[in-house]
Amino acid sequence: MHDIAFSVLLLLVLAAFIAGFIDSIAGGGGLITIPAMLIAGIPPLQTLGTNKLQSLFGSGSATIAYARHGHVNLRKQWPMAIMTVVGGALGAVLATIVPADVLSGLLPFLLAAIALYFAIKPSLSDQDRHQRLSPFVFGLTIVPLIGFYDGVFGPGTGSFFMLAFVELAGFGVLKATAHTKLLNFGSNVGAFVVFILFGAVLWKVGLAMGVGQFLGAQVGSRFAMKNGARVIKPLLVISCLALAAKLLSDPANPVRIWLGF
Structure with a gap:
């Protein structure tokens, strides 16, 4: 692939900063970065692989910020993070045999x-x-399953982690957000390793966008910690609805095909 113009790369870094800010609070950063890379002319497979690279910076940055303020205990939660690494890697490897059309139809x-x-x-x-x-049960079942989904398909992973932490683990909204970023980081690592093996990562683009993601996540996580549930809840609702609308707007979405519009 030819080199991306410097001006386009700057726009991708800006998109990554905005995505990092939003993703550190409510998830859904891929709504910004993936379309931005596709518009920039990056092929779909390289877009997915490069998105995992730059997402590592955002999820890692947010995890560090939340951990420093005591909202997630990294030493205590590392087994769950390992489970998402395994789940994400298996999902990425097995993506070719999973009925993605069914997932994209049901997800909205x-x-x-x-x-x-x-x-x-x-x-x-x-x-x-x-x-x-x-x-123990939560980490052995729910965590790797969502990590597997992240490797297979991806969109909405943060929303699924949030719902699981709140409803099943009994976490408060801010604590759930902090732990979601840790597990997002784990599943990103697992899937990223697989994309490296398939040569689907554009390193220059991914690292440049990673800087934007890191900074955006630092700002966003601090904003979330300052405002808590009163800002996380509405942003999470908006993020879920925006992602659902984005998926349904795709002419190739199975629901649109089934309904004939």
Whole structure:
């Protein structure tokens, strides 16, 4: 692939900064970075691989910021992070045999349901609640499954982690956000290794965008820690609905094909 013009690269870095800010709070940064790279002329496979590289900087940056302020204990949570690494790697390897058309058809409705849940649930706050699954069971089942999904398909992973942490692990919204970034980092690592093996990473673009992601995530995570659930909840709802609308707007989406429009 020919080199990207410097002006285009700067725009990609700016897109990565904005994505890092949003993703560190509510997820959905890929809504910005993936279309930006495709518009810049990067082929789809290289876009996915490069997106994983730059996402590592954003999720890693947010994780560090949340850990420094005590919202996630890295020493205690590393087993769950390892499970997402394994899940993400297996998902990326097995992506070719998973019915992606079914996933892309169902996902907009799942995201809309998650948005509705966070919009109307009155008791959601930064306070921890009753956990429905023990940390061991949660880390052994839910965590690798969502990590696997991230490797296979990707969009909405942060929303699924948020819902799982709040409903099953009993975390408050801010704590759930912090742990979501840690597990996002793990699944990104797993999938990224596979993309490296397939030669699907544009290093110059990914590292440049990674700088933007890192800085954006630092700003976004601090904004989230300052404002808590009152800013995370609406941004999460908006992120879910925007991603659902983006997926449904694709002419190749199975739902549009099935309905004939």
